């Protein structure tokens with residue numbers, strides 16, 4: 001008989017709203033909401049004063065295995081997830097080897113099954129030559145295209161290759177949208193000695209907008225499901241306002257919270273692709289989220305070591321770790337009145353499950369997986385580099401105090417994070433897709 005746990009006394013965030021409810025978990029599933037008092041219960045968790053939310057699904061992380069395990073690996077990335085209330089991650093293909101073959105995809109799935117404490121999925125990467133692979137791939141949320149180059153060499157910017165991918169494949173597509181020729185022209189204009197602040201002039205507003213327009217044009221012409229990753233500009237938000245419903249978009253915490261002025265304070269720690277932009281862009285992204293133009297929040301967790309980041313620009317690599325603080329950052333945003341708790345859950349849990357057709361996740365519902373997070377909206381805690389579980393051991397938010405933190409995480413009914421500690425023996429499962 002499977003173990004039954006009753007989580008009692010919490011305010012539960014349902015798709016319909018927040019209310020007090022008891023949630024009965026059996027094995028890996030949510031068995032019942034408000035079960036009868038006669039129901040068998042093996043363990044009771046008193047969650048009075050706390051809120052219960054579905055586990056966060058982060059649809060954009062880079063966990064660096066195989067190939068760059070000195071920065072992160074699937075185990076350490078998953079530990080950081082568990083601590084941060086992320087119960088499912090979808091990982092990007094710019095590893096070494098890149099995930100551009102069925103063998104590489106299955107290799108990652110096997111590695112993850114043996115070492116990840118949360119649930120997992122892996123995108124299949126597009127190249128100019130692998131349409132046949134993109135057509136065959138099954139155990140994946142979708143296809144990732146780097147329409148602009150970033151870390152790694154997975155660039156597809158020829159129009160003919162892009163047309164083929166949109167025309168001849170059926171899996172949903174997501175893309176990194178920064179226009180390569182605009183980036184190159186900006187780089188040449190700025191000259192051979194760029195400084196860090198030039199990063200946002202090289203990867204400027206136009207580069208982001210042009211690539212997003214180009215990709216959305218393809219998605220519309222081929223009526224192909226398409227997700228714009230990490231929107232970073234007010235102009236893209238305006239452009240996306242008229243998108244059809246098969247085009248979705250996402251924002252990342254660093255584009256919501258950081259601005260170009262932060263290069264002075266944080267240096268290359270906030271060097272990202274797409275680059276961070278202005279305060280006006282932060283405001284526009286928030287408005288885009290609130291008005292539903294942008295539906296998803298994901299981190300683009302992209303760890304590099306502090307030594308790598310300390311190299312002089314442009315040798316310093318782009319990317320920052322965020323997966324263990326993203327939920328707290330958003331809970332703190334709701335504490336500060338920037339959004340509501342229901343919106344945080346909609347953007348971080350429900351929307352990614354919907355965008356990627358993930359089965360039985362993203363909501364607290366009978367029959368769904370018991371991927372659950374208890375959050376304490378009053379808990380104040382300061383982010384500290386030395387406490388980070390990401391192998392890179394730093395955060396651009398080091399020293400920042402946030403109000404609202406995950407305090408307990410369940411992955412498929414198993415407690416994986418509690419009392420500040422992650423249980424590294426728990427194992428998550430491969431995400432399943434409803435299609």
Ligand code: DOR
Nearest residue numbers: 150151272273302318319
């Ligand atoms: O800044 C970034 N770093 N953006 C990306 O899209 C890739 C990432 C990485 O893998 O380092």
